[in-house]
Amino acid sequence: MSENGFKARDNGVFEVSGQVTFQSVPQFLAHTDKWLQGGTGKVTIDMHGVTLADSAGLALLIEWLQLARSAQREIVFTHMPDQMRDLIRVNGLTQVFGLT
Incomplete structure (x- = not known):
């Protein structure tokens, strides 16, 4: 199992890694100010x-x-895993995320 992480790179790019689930969402949400501000x-x-x-x-x-x-x-999401793309499609959010 990989560790959950949020890492800032250059030019406004941030890497999200690990599990983005009910248990880890508060951890990721806490990083919002890093990119928003x-x-x-x-x-x-x-x-x-x-x-x-x-x-x-x-x-x-x-x-x-x-x-x-x-x-x-x-805001743009890149290298979105298939599992997340499937959730977006099932929930009818393809236009919101610009998926084809």
Whole structure:
């Protein structure tokens, strides 16, 4: 099992890794200020290290979308795992996340 993590990289890119589930969402949500208050440009959440996601993880992404919109920041999710994409499709949110 990989450790859950949130790591800042250059140019507004943040890496999310580990499990994005009911148990870990509060941990990830606590990092919101790191990217939300960190500038005015686009924020990229790189999810290549996510090993497990559930509906609470999807709720976290929706919360981040709303917070970014409120702060007039663009947010993009990259390398989204198939499990998260499936949750987005099942819940009819493909347009919200720009999935085809």
